Amino acid sequence: MYHSDVTIKEGAFIVSDAHYSISLRPELLEFLKEVETNKLLPTQLILMGDIFDALFGGVSFTQNVNHEIISTINKISKKIEVIYLEGNHDFNLKNIFKKAKVFPLSKQPLLCTYKNKKIVLAHGDFDGGTAYTVFTFLIRNPIVLYILQIIDTVTSHAILKKLDIHLSKKNDCKELQNFRQIVAKRLESHYDCDYFIEGHFHQNKQFVYKSFTYVNLGVFACNQRYFIVNSSEDKELLEERIF
16 A cells, blocks of 8 residues: 555545547536536546547647647646546646646555544555456556557557457446455455545445445546535535535
């Protein structure tokens, strides 16, 4: 667990797994435009990974097709703090979002503070096993991404276009059976926290596990869900909203 200097603010907006695609799932851009123009007023913007269907630092095509929403996030980060936890669809982002606090997979789970509480944040793919760990290390390697960039250019973006088609068939609202048991196995390591919050699994569920509350976020890609940090006495930590 990575100990960060991040302090979560009351009124922060949390967005997870938007899987933004300008042709398939464009709603996130409209949402962020409302933040940029002060129609929505978060105190802080926390992006929990897989915000894009495909955004890879070092592969220029993925930046070019997402240029408008990248620009919007960068404008927002000049006004409020933007915290970005990289996911498995969006990584090597430090040079794309220079004013945001970007946390790669190697710095997740991320320990934050909120008032007198300890909050752990993660995209959710931090414990994928040996094969997945090797894969994530290789795919984030600058040399591998440079080769991918060359292949992508030579093939007129055929691989990334095929990936886009594949991802368009994914059911972002699918319920996983026995999810609590699946999560319990992943959380056997002791986490000294009050809340453990992650995305990745798209389940929109929470429960008490041992000494803390586990939250799997509802995803923006499914019904445009997002969350506001609101710990009033009669409310849970997160208040769900639909955009």
